[in-house]
Amino acid sequence: MPLRGLAGEARAVSSGALGLQTLLALAPAIRSVAGGQAVHIPTMTALPNPSTLALDTTIRHALVHLSQVLGFTGSCVLLCDERTSALVLHSTQGLSAQQQRDLAVLSEPGALAERVLISGRADFASSFEQRALVSDGHWLGLPLLGAETALGVLLLLWPGRGEDVAEILPVIESVGRGLGLAVQNARHFHRQQRRAEHLQLVSELGRRLTAILEPEVLLQAMVEQIQRTFGYFYVGVSLVENDSLVIKAEAGRPRADGEANTHPYHGADEIVLPLGAGSISGLVAATGKARIFPDVTQEPNYFWLPEMGPVRSALVVPLHFEDQVMGALDLESDRLNDFDEDDLLLAEVLAAQAAVAITNARLYYQARRRTQEVEGLLDTAQDINSELHLTLLLERVTQRALEITGAEGALVGHVEDGEMVYQTIRTPRAWVPYKTRFRLNEGWLGQAARRRQPYLTNDAPNDPYVMRDFAATYQIHAALSVPVLNRRGILLGAILVFNSTPGRYFGEDDVRVLTALANQAAIAIENARLYELEREKVEALQELEHLKSDFLSGVSHDLRTPLTALRTASQAFPAAGPLTPLQQQLIDNIQRNTERMITLVNDLLEMAKLQSGRLRLNYQRVRLVHLIDELVSELDPLLSERGVRAEVVAGDPALAITADPRRLHQVLLNLLTNACRFSPAGGTITITAAASEDGTTISVRDEGPGIPVAEQGRIFDRFYRLDSGGSGGLGLAIARSLVALHSGTLSVESTPGAGASFHVWLPREVPDAYRDH
Structure with missing residues (x-):
């Protein structure tokens, strides 16, 4: 062959x-x-x-x-x-x-x-x-x-x-x-080796990115790490916002032009791109399909910036999460036709990881913000509900509105005489006096008031409801107004926040937190108004009480002189010669009723002193058993007359407390007199004195008919009497007030038909703060 x-x-x-x-x-x-x-x-x-x-x-x-x-x-x-x-x-x-x-x-x-x-x-x-x-x-x-x-x-x-x-x-x-x-x-x-290396790099990149939970930090770290890891000329991430695409983060290869060669390119401001035609990122985000652009100079949708340098080709992939496009990842090169199918595969993997990392960061941010919102609203509720003065309350709500929205200005008004009344404007630096009134149908406030829902504009100068003078004075570009409504839907006021810096917008989160603040403010405003009404009523009642006390005091003094003269004259009648039985009876009636009236006048004067706060105690060490024995001796004629026996039970004869002896004598005398008056003939009044760790209790118990349960809560009221006897209805009221001045209590226990027990509890030692009472 x-x-x-x-x-x-x-x-x-x-x-x-x-x-x-x-x-x-x-x-x-x-x-x-x-x-x-x-x-x-x-x-x-x-x-x-x-x-x-x-x-x-x-x-x-x-x-x-x-x-x-x-x-x-x-x-x-x-x-x-x-x-x-x-x-x-x-x-x-x-x-x-x-x-x-x-x-x-x-x-x-x-x-x-x-x-x-x-x-x-x-x-x-x-x-x-x-x-x-x-x-x-x-x-x-x-x-x-x-x-x-x-x-x-x-x-x-x-x-x-x-x-x-x-x-x-x-x-x-x-x-x-x-x-x-x-x-x-x-x-x-x-x-294959390159793909394996890329996948390893992507995996490592994913681990680093998932550890970052701040959205803004994450986006910038993402583009910088992708650029450094894979050497792309330019990397950008843009997110869909309000039917537009906003470039959120950028990074570029260091450039050899002096000092800039050690620093990657970063965009200075957010750039808003159209969603669709007008930019290659917008085109990809709108269609949801990745694209390679071999020569961007031949692409009419390429959005070019001079500072980005000589970009020649690009690869853009959408950021998907659960079948929803959330943005785009833009990779660019300074060489023609520099991207192939392998780059596309890598970019799609990067985009998938980026979408997951961004979603996780957003969820974390939302959860953290919601937690902060709840904590902030709880703190706000405590803060504003603790203020009951309406003007100060509105200032606190204004401050909170500024804080929770991060706005550059805020003001809160309340409805008064059919108008919205404002006092001040709060800015991050100062309070600005702004005393003005708006009609309830005027501007942004009017829209919120009329619709009973928030009104938001991020293009304030061109808004059809712009408050022109107000907006021009503060150069407002974005405004959010929220009505303050009570539970019945009645308009109480409105909160308005605004931004003067272009590009600083309000969103749904701001609407939500400001609405929650408005709900809290509605409760606080109603509380403040109710408190104001109640305060006015209390002041009126106090004034009335002072007038009544002054009247009683004046009448009592006016009555005491003629009563004293009448008693003296009645006592002098027997010295003028023998009296007939009828004359003696009349003289006895005069003396008895005169004494009763003098006692009532003295009680009235005593009560007037207690109500006006003019009565002062003279604290001394008082031996209780000695004081009780004196009282029993003093009441011996009355006890004998009524056929009642008094029994003293005291465990410690040397028991002593700190009190005003004259006032304590007055309290116990009233209790013993009442017990004697209500005890049946042959009954026994038991007086006990016992010490405990925190104080001393003196009890007076009789064997009378007792006090009906329905009456037990009223017997300490002024002028209240259980019977139509000779009491003026002031004795127990005075006694309880005197005990209260000693920082003690006076209470009753009674079973109808089985007598009544009155208990005086006094602290063992009176605090220094009360020694001037």
Whole structure:
């Protein structure tokens, strides 16, 4: 078999994955048939295995052996760029600088290299091309064939005649095919290796990003880490807001223009892009489909900024979360056609992780803000509900409105005489006097009042309900007004917050928290108004009480003089001579009723002193048993007259307390007198005194008819009497007030038909703060 035919069989067998190893297996047959031409077999045996992944080594060894064994004086390999498909010089062997200039001619469009690449077959330089070359010999081009297409071109410089190459052409073609497979395998390996590295980097990037829970910090960290990790010229993240796309964070490759080369590019302000046509990010966000832009200069929707530098190509992928587009990830390059399917796959993985990280940060931020809102509203409720003065209350609500919304100005008004009345405006720096009134149907306040719901505008100058003078004075760009309604839907006032800086908007969160504040304010305003009404009533009652006390005091003094004179005159009648029985009876009636009236007048004067706070106690150490014995002796005539016995029970004869002895005597005298008056003949009044850890209790118990349960809560009221007897109804009221002045208590226990017990509890020691009472 001729060498050409055997080589043809070898070429047929060597296609696919067998490559050069199949040729090596055919080497004995070639050697036995070809005889002396078997010298070419070492070229094949010396070539590296085409399955190797060291592409540069494979090509270098192939070129060296093609020169040393087959006699080619020069060679080079041109490989197709994976993204642009353009031929790019990879390596050369044995070419002088002058000969390398021939490569430019052979690489021109339509020249040898391109013809071989397109046809997929070996070819020589044309005679026309040959005349333009400086090298001696003939240039041969062979395609580097992969499994499906040519991946490059092998150019060989043959020093002899062109027909001499025909004998070894099959072998050279097999070498070309082997190199093509080596290129394909290496590129496949590098692609997989690159993907594995990218996935590892993405995983690490995801771990770092998920640890950041502040949305703004997260977005900036995201673009910076993506840019640094993968070396993109520019990275930007934009989010959908209010039917627009807002660039939230940007980062770029350091630029070599002085100091800026150490700092990545960052956008100074948020840029708002249209959602849809008008920007490539807006286009992708609107359609929800990723796109590669090979040349942005040919893209009418590209939004270019001078400071972004020479951007040439871009890749934009949407940020998806649960089938909803939340924004876009924009990757840009300063080279044409710099993104391929691998970059698209990487970008989609990055976008998926970014969407999850952004969603988690948003959820965390929302949960934290809701918690802060609840805590803030609880604190606000305590703060504003503790203030019952309406003017001060409105100032507190204004301050809180400014704090919870972060607004640049706030004012709170209340409805008065059919108008909204304002006193001051609160700014972050100061309170500004602003005494004015608005009609309830005027401007933003009127809309909130009429609709009974919040009114929001983020374009205040062009709003149809703009409050022009007010808006112009404070250069308002955004405003939010919330009505203050009580539970019956009645308008009590309104809260207005505003921003003067362009781009500072109010959102749904502001509406929610300000509405919650308005609800709290409604309760506080009603409480303040009720308190004001109650205070006015109390002041009126106190004034009335003072008038009554003054009247009683004046009347009592006016009555005491004639009563005293009447008593003196009645006592002087017996000295004038004997009285008839009728005269004596009349004199006795006069004396008895005079004494009763004097007692009532004294009680009235005593009560007037207690109510006016003019009565003062004189604290001393009082031995209780001694005081009780004196009282029993003092009441002995009355006890004998009523046929009642008094029994004193005291565990400690030396028991003593700190009290005003005169006032304590007055209290116990009243209790003993009442007990004597209500006790039946032959009954017993029991007086006990017992000490405890915190004080001393003195009890007076009788065996009278007792006190009905319904009456027990009223017997200490002024002028209340259980019967129509001689009492004026002031004794127990005075007694309880005197005990209260001692920081003690006076209480009653009674079962109808089984007597009554009155208990006086006094503290063991009176606090210093009460010693002036």
